[in-house]
Amino acid sequence: MENSLVNTSSSLRDFDFYIQHLNTDKYIETDKNVKLYIKDYGKGKPVILIHGWPLSNEMWEYQIDFLVQNNYRVIAYDRRGFGKSSQPYDGYDYDTLTDDLKEIIELLQLENATLVGFSMGGGEVVRYFSRYSGKGVIKAVLISSIVPFLLQTNDNPDGHPKEKSENTANAIKTDRIGFMDNFGKTFFGINIINRPLSTPLLEYYRTLCSFASPRATLKCAESFSFTDFRADLDSIKVPTLIIHGDDDKIVPIELTSKKAAKAIRENTYIVYEGAPHGLFYTHKDKLNKDLLEFLNA
8 A cells, every 4th residue: 555655646746747847838929810839948047048040949959958957947939930839921020029039028927037049049139138128138148140230231341242142032932941951051060071960960950940931931031131230239238148150151250249249248259169050059068068157157
């Protein structure tokens, strides 16, 4: 009888854990007919992970568990149009995407949070400060970020010519999955002498990209290619960690993070030598170490 009671008690604890785990996956309605898929794990100060284009929250696989194990509450969500979130026809400009982020912060009642944006996600981080004065946020992290401005203009002469974005859009319209296949190789710095991840893993990331809405893929590419965040940077008044690889062929460091580090008042700027764009995987151990050190400071 005693053993039976012990087993029953253990089963109840396992069942409670199972129910709690189920409740960590949720949807939050941020706009009319727009529900965002959210992962909410752990306890402690909140860290909000914002994924890059055209991935989803699963790109943070190697960061989520690490941060939870180090006593942080981790919120990772799929941007509208990507992953398991709703795929509305419109709403892929940075103001609307940042409004979605604001709704997540408010509905989850998050305070003393850290925003972490990878690549395109850096735009939402920066725009949240200029649009909402960084309410509820005490730190920011920009990883391989597209800010401050990618487009070539008269006052940004080293930016990307508009034709480059147009060529990308045409390639996506012609063969979206084929484009993603080639894009992934450049994304992770794969070449004849360097292959930092397995073929199955590369295919897995390509699959994540394929789940995105074709229209969201195109419209978000326009947003991060053409949005000027230079005026937004002055609104960031919290400690900011900036990390970028100096071999990033997708978002060149000279055009982005190097300039952001000069414009953001209180920042720690770390350059990963030889790192490609997708350093969240290729340099995951170093990234996790640097993230934790910054969060704990």
